[in-house]
Amino acid sequence: MKNLSLCFVTxxxxxxxxxxxxxxxxxxxxxxxxxxxxxxxxxFETIEAGGAIELEIVANEADQSVKxxxxxxxxxxxxxxxxxxxxxxxRTSNFKTSNPVRxxxxxxxxxxxxxxxxxxxxxxxxxxxxxxxxxxxxxxxxVDGTTKTLTAKVSGASExxxxxxxxxxxxxxxSGASKASVFAANSLGAKxxxxxxMIYGGNPKTINKNVADAxxxxxx
Numbered sequence: 001m002k003n004l005s006l007c008f009v010t011x012x013x014x015x016x017x018x019x020x021x022x023x024x025x026x027x028x029x030x031x032x033x034x035x036x037x038x039x040x041x042x043x044f045e046t047i048e049a050g051g052a053i054e055l056e057i058v059a060n061e062a063d064q065s066v067k068x069x070x071x072x073x074x075x076x077x078x079x080x081x082x083x084x085x086x087x088x089x090x091r092t093s094n095f096k097t098s099n100p101v102r103x104x105x106x107x108x109x110x111x112x113x114x115x116x117x118x119x120x121x122x123x124x125x126x127x128x129x130x131x132x133x134x135x136x137x138x139x140x141x142x143v144d145g146t147t148k149t150l151t152a153k154v155s156g157a158s159e160x161x162x163x164x165x166x167x168x169x170x171x172x173x174x175s176g177a178s179k180a181s182v183f184a185a186n187s188l189g190a191k192x193x194x195x196x197x198m199i200y201g202g203n204p205k206t207i208n209k210n211v212a213d214a215x216x217x218x219x220x
Contacts, residue, residue, distance in 0.1 A: 029096050034099060041087060044085050044086060048089070049103070055104075060127045126147060128147050133160060142162075154172065154178040158178045160181070170182045181220075200220060
């Protein structure tokens with residue numbers, strides 16, 4: 001029985017190794033020649049990106065634009081589509097390149113951003129009544145501007161840098177060794193678990209907190 005188990009483990013390991021090698025062989029290699037391509041898409045107020053995508057977003061702009069920057073032979077593998085006012089950005093194939101997949105966006109209004117799979121976003125000039133972030137899978141977001149209400153879910157070793165986003169009311173749920181920094185002038189809600197940490201400024205009038213599992217909440 002012991003020999004049978006060892007044989008099974010060996011065969012399984014070989015299968016997995018072969019699958020990994022096959023996946024590598026199927027990857028398209030980038031040319032190294034960077035190219036920027038404008039994408040014409042319908043209007044949107046929400047963005048979803050996953051799979052190591054780097055976003056540069058300038059909000060509160062009159063004109064909307066979407067530009068994808070990557071090796072010229074890989075542009076076809078970066079999909080941008082708008083469904084129900086949501087811009088979705090994703091890779092459609094495996095490829096290998098030393099250059100990041102960078103998407104530069106200008107837009108009049110942003111109300112929701114979802115990031116996953118080691119993606120990142122730098123958001124400038126955000127103004128509005130509310131903004132919501134859902135950041136997971138070792139992703140990172142930084143943002144500046146002014147808004148009345150900020151809600152955020154940060155999980156899986158992700159990070160939200162929002163200390164330069166001046167807010168009245170803030171509610172953050174952080175888990176799985178994630179980090180958040182915020183500014184709240186009126187109210188702050190913090191639910192922290194799984195060794196997560198949060199720093200806040202703005203001297204909020206009311207604070208509702210649920211801090212567990214070696215997590216921390218500190219004022220700036």
